[in-house]
Amino acid sequence: MNLHEYQAKELLKRYNVPVQEGFACNTPGEAEEAYRQIKTTYGSNFAVVKAQIHAGGRGKGKIEGKEQRGVAVGKNAEAVKEIAQNILGGTLVTIQTGPSGKLVSKVLVAQDVYYEGPNAIKEFYLSILLDRAQGQNVIMYSTEGGMDIEEVAHNTPDKIFREHVHPSGPLQAFQARKIAFNFGLSGEAFKNMVKFVTNLYNAYVGLDCAMLEINPLFKTSDEKIIAVDCKMSLDDNAIMRHPDLGVLRDVTEEDPTEVEAGKFNLNFVKLDGNVGCMVNGAGLAMATMDMIKLSGGEPANFLDVGGTANAQTVEAGFRIILKDPKVKAILINIFGGIVRCDRVAQGVIDAYQTMGNISVPIIVRLQGTNATEAKKLIDESGLKVQSAILLSEAAELVNKAVS
Amino acid sequence: MAVLVNKNSKILVQGFTGTEGTFHATQMIEYGTHVVGGVTPGKGGSTHLDRPVFNTVADCVRTTGANVSIIFVPPAFAADAIMESAEGGVDLIICITEGIPVQDMVKVKNFLQGKNTRLIGPNCPGVITADECKVGIMPGFVFVKGKIGIVSKSGTLTYEAADQVAKAGLGISTAIGIGGDPIIGTPTKEAVELLMNDPETDGIVMIGEIGGSMEAEAAQWIKEHGTKPVVGFIAGQTAPPGRRMGHAGAIVGGADDTAAAKMKIMEECGIYVVKSPADIGKKMAEVIKK
Numbered sequence: 001m002n003l004h005e006y007q008a009k010e011l012l013k014r015y016n017v018p019v020q021e022g023f024a025c026n027t028p029g030e031a032e033e034a035y036r037q038i039k040t041t042y043g044s045n046f047a048v049v050k051a052q053i054h055a056g057g058r059g060k061g062k063i064e065g066k067e068q069r070g071v072a073v074g075k076n077a078e079a080v081k082e083i084a085q086n087i088l089g090g091t092l093v094t095i096q097t098g099p100s101g102k103l104v105s106k107v108l109v110a111q112d113v114y115y116e117g118p119n120a121i122k123e124f125y126l127s128i129l130l131d132r133a134q135g136q137n138v139i140m141y142s143t144e145g146g147m148d149i150e151e152v153a154h155n156t157p158d159k160i161f162r163e164h165v166h167p168s169g170p171l172q173a174f175q176a177r178k179i180a181f182n183f184g185l186s187g188e189a190f191k192n193m194v195k196f197v198t199n200l201y202n203a204y205v206g207l208d209c210a211m212l213e214i215n216p217l218f219k220t221s222d223e224k225i226i227a228v229d230c231k232m233s234l235d236d237n238a239i240m241r242h243p244d245l246g247v248l249r250d251v252t253e254e255d256p257t258e259v260e261a262g263k264f265n266l267n268f269v270k271l272d273g274n275v276g277c278m279v280n281g282a283g284l285a286m287a288t289m290d291m292i293k294l295s296g297g298e299p300a301n302f303l304d305v306g307g308t309a310n311a312q313t314v315e316a317g318f319r320i321i322l323k324d325p326k327v328k329a330i331l332i333n334i335f336g337g338i339v340r341c342d343r344v345a346q347g348v349i350d351a352y353q354t355m356g357n358i359s360v361p362i363i364v365r366l367q368g369t370n371a372t373e374a375k376k377l378i379d380e381s382g383l384k385v386q387s388a389i390l391l392s393e394a395a396e397l398v399n400k401a402v403s
Numbered sequence: 404m405a406v407l408v409n410k411n412s413k414i415l416v417q418g419f420t421g422t423e424g425t426f427h428a429t430q431m432i433e434y435g436t437h438v439v440g441g442v443t444p445g446k447g448g449s450t451h452l453d454r455p456v457f458n459t460v461a462d463c464v465r466t467t468g469a470n471v472s473i474i475f476v477p478p479a480f481a482a483d484a485i486m487e488s489a490e491g492g493v494d495l496i497i498c499i500t501e502g503i504p505v506q507d508m509v510k511v512k513n514f515l516q517g518k519n520t521r522l523i524g525p526n527c528p529g530v531i532t533a534d535e536c537k538v539g540i541m542p543g544f545v546f547v548k549g550k551i552g553i554v555s556k557s558g559t560l561t562y563e564a565a566d567q568v569a570k571a572g573l574g575i576s577t578a579i580g581i582g583g584d585p586i587i588g589t590p591t592k593e594a595v596e597l598l599m600n601d602p603e604t605d606g607i608v609m610i611g612e613i614g615g616s617m618e619a620e621a622a623q624w625i626k627e628h629g630t631k632p633v634v635g636f637i638a639g640q641t642a643p644p645g646r647r648m649g650h651a652g653a654i655v656g657g658a659d660d661t662a663a664a665k666m667k668i669m670e671e672c673g674i675y676v677v678k679s680p681a682d683i684g685k686k687m688a689e690v691i692k693k
Contacts, residue, residue: 130505132585132615132652135512167513208506237651238504240479267649271641282583282649283557283612286638287680290662293641294679302642304649335559335566337542338430367566369542390570391563391681 001234004052006108007248008212008232015203017196019227020218022110024052031084034109035077046112048073049083051092053102054253056231061094063087064101070094073112080109105252113228117221123228124183125149126197127213128204131164137204139163139171139197141179146216171201188223196225207245208238257320264316266305273298275398276321276330280309280339288333291391295398300327309334309344315351318358329361329401331394336368345374349381361386361401365394405532405577405604406552406597407495407523408471412536415463415493416441417484418475420451427475427499427540428452434537439467460491473529473538474498481525482507489520496588497538498525505651508586515588522588526650528558528580539580549574551687552598554591554621555610556583556650560638560680564608567684573691576604583612583650591621599631606632606691608683609674611665612653613639618665626672632690635674636683637662 003011006024013019021041023034035047051058051070058070063086070092074080084107093101114121123145131138142160144152153160161182165171173194180193196217204212213231220226239246251259261268267282271289275297279285282304289299301321305313314332321330334344348364365388366374378387388394408414414431418424419441429452432438440455440463447458457463460472472493476484481500488496503525515522523530529539533548545562547569555561558580565575579594581587591611598604611618618637625633640662642648644655655661670676677686 130509130585133617133620135509135586137509167509205506208504210505235505236647237478237502238506241504269643269646269648271643279559281557281559282653283555283560283610283638284563284680286612286642286648286653287557287560287563287636289642290638290640291679291681299641302648335562337545337559337562338540368545368562391567392679395679395681 001236001239001249002054002253003232003234003248004054004106004250005050005230006052006106008230009227011207011232012200012203012227012230015199015206017199017203017227018225019230020110020113022108025084025107025109026088026105028081028085028088031107031109032077032081035074035080038109038111042111044112044115046073046075047080048110048112049080049087050108050110051087051104052106052108053092053097053104054250055094055096055102057094057096058092061092061097063090063092066090084109102253113218113220113226115221119221119223121221122219123216124219125152125215126200126217127211127215128201128209129211134164136167137165139165139179139201141182143183145218149215165201171198173198185219189219189225192223192225208235208242209233210235257323261303261316261320264313266303266313266316266320268320269302271299271301273300274326274328275402276300276324276327277333278303278305278314278317278321278330279333280305280307280335284333284335288331291395292331292398295395295402297329297398297402300324307339309339309347311347311350314344314347315354318351318355322358322360327360329363329398331398332362332364333391333394334366336366336371336374340369341366341374342370342377345377348385349377349383352383352385363388363394363397363401365389365391367391405535406601407530407577407579408532408536408538410437410535412471412538413437413439413467413469414471414473414538415439415460415467415469416473416475417460417488419443419456420446421475424475425452430543431537434543436536436538439469460487460493464492469493471495471497471538474500476500478502478504482511485511485522486514489515489518493520495521495523497523497527497529498588499527499529499540500524501526503584505585508584512586523579524582524587526584527582527587528561530577530579531575532577533575541578541580545569546578547574550576550603550605551608552576552601552604552606553578553608553610554594554598555580555608556612556652557610557638560610563680564610564683568608568687571684571688573684573688576601583652585615585652591617592624595621595625595633596628599629604631606634606687608687609633609635611635611637612650613637613642613648613662614652614654614656614660616660619659619668622669622672622674625674629673633674634683634687634690635666635669635676636680637665637669638680640678
């Protein structure tokens with residue numbers, strides 16, 4: 001589950017991780033008020049307005065039809081209000097959103113941390129994630145902050161450091177010091193960085209994060225260490241033990257058909273093709289998508305109906321897939337193990353009859369327990385449903401349907 | 404013989420009296436699996452499916468001599484169940500549970516270090532040695548006895564592969580469902596290694612998915628140590644990057660863990676890679692004759 005920057009920063013504060021402070025605002029009026037509070041608290045004339053969407057590249061991205069960037073600095077209340085006005089309700093297109101962009105319904109109005117002071121400012125990069133091969137969490141960091149880290153990793157891999165954390169304990173003090181030294185810090189900033197990294201790791205574990213990225217991780221001119229931006233995603237499997245975090249889900253950031261599928265406990269991912277599919281099991285579902293492509297079609301979705309493929313789930317699946325006008329055919333691929341194929345076949349027939357007129361061809365491939373009885377049921381139903389037992393037969397039927 | 408489980412294996416079921424545990428334990432017993440008892444904390448001393456129920460794994464092992472545990476415990480408590488089992492002294496733990504938080508598995512992986520207990524899964528269909536012992540949730544009849552081993556991250560795709568292998572006139576020695584989570588007890592390489600060393604296995608089907616680097620490691624090992632033909636398939640050639648495809652571990656993170664990248668490495672290492680999942684059985688029949 002992905003979080004917005006403003007939500008992630010609030011969570012980090014619980015773990016005493018210093019962040020660029022700000023207020024999440026829904027209207028230009030709220031943004032103006034936020035600016036006043038920031039000015040009073042921090043004594044700066046500047047404030048940053050940041051569009052809140054689940055995608056990166058906001059600073060370079062533009063609001064559709066305007067010259068407005070997704071992140072902009074305002075130097076007085078009117079400017080901040082105007083920027084918020086431009087961004088809120090607009091569609092922000094960035095390198096990560098794709099050409100259709102994302103609707104912005106919140107902005108974060110935040111303090112300016114790039115103020116002048118006794119020392120130079122510095123931007124770093126730091127993220128914490130799982131190293132799957134090692135089975136351990138790893139802290140990845142670089143002195144090259146504020147940049148696209150994949151580019152840094154590609155062009156100058158020696159500038160990326162990794163620190164694995166042993167699962168039996170927290171981040172050890174010597175590891176936190178090593179990170180701070182590798183950043184080239186000393187004095188007050190060094191101490192602040194040690195605290196920052198230690199607390200950030202505690203937040204990562206405590207919140208059951210799947211990924212936590214701070215870019216830029218910022219040293220101010222007066223030696224403070226601050227998270228200026230934060231990308232956080234939580235482990236979906238762990239939400240059950242964090243009831244307070246579950247409510248942070250923003251369904252408006254997700255595909256509406258995916259949200260609807262979730263209500264029926266269907267595992268659905270929207271894709272761009274012309275052949276819909278409904279499969280039991282995630283691996284077989286992916287394999288079925290691949291087979292559709294090899295048969296000359298393009299998969300329109302990933303859909304795992306799980307262990308119970310009955311009339312209700314099949315009907316829900318039909319309705320969700322058919323919302324997409326590009327779908328030219330639907331392939332149902334069920335390997336009946338514990339679930340009997342004849343029951344699934346009856347479910348398909350019932351769902352088909354309830355739905356009335358399905359205009360696209362339906363191909364049903366049922367294999368496993370009672371597959372022959374299932375094929376007979378489908379063939380004798382009088383419906384415009386084609387049946388197959390072997391996967392290769394299903395592939396041929398898909399090929400015919402799309403050509 | 405085959406690997407991991409056989410007709411002499413003594414199975415204990417954790418989460419024995421729950422809905423899932425009851426249903427699948429019944430199916431396993433019908434298959435002929437030697438289920439000796441189960442564990443449900445608080446229900447020790449009672450009897451379930453004509454077998455004794457214990458409060459702890461250690462009690463169950465001491466009394467019944469169980470050496471394999473299968474886990475049907477809900478995700479929030481599954482990591483604890485795995486660690487209890489390892490401490491209780493079983494040789495093999497098969498965890499079926501899907502949805503265990505990944506930080507829990509980080510702890511489990513560390514806990515198992517240095518212990519003589521092997522973990523299969525979690526989020527897997529289990530292990531079956533055809534006609535001898537089924538420790539899992541797979542439909543037993545699909546696994547016709549033969550000499551082909553299967554290693555797979557996915558449940559139904561394992562059944563699909565087993566069915567195709569049987570229809571091609573071959574059969575299955577042992578099928579190992581290793582699980583679709585980011586952290587699992589037995590990676591692809593180790594499962595392949597077991598089957599490569601098994602005198603009753605003549606060929607191996609290796610089924611992977613997008614995400615992680617386990618298939619690439621297995622492929623490198625096969626290149627250096629392989630003595631039997633391996634047919635490979637990677638699910639998710641059409642999966643978009645950055646999206647999780649059902650399994651918690653099935654997500655393309657970079658250029659190295661796409662299906663195309665994995666298939667390329669596997670081919671370079673001498674694995675017979677099929678592009679279509681419909682060709683797994685056919686390809687195995689073809690290469691086993693060579």
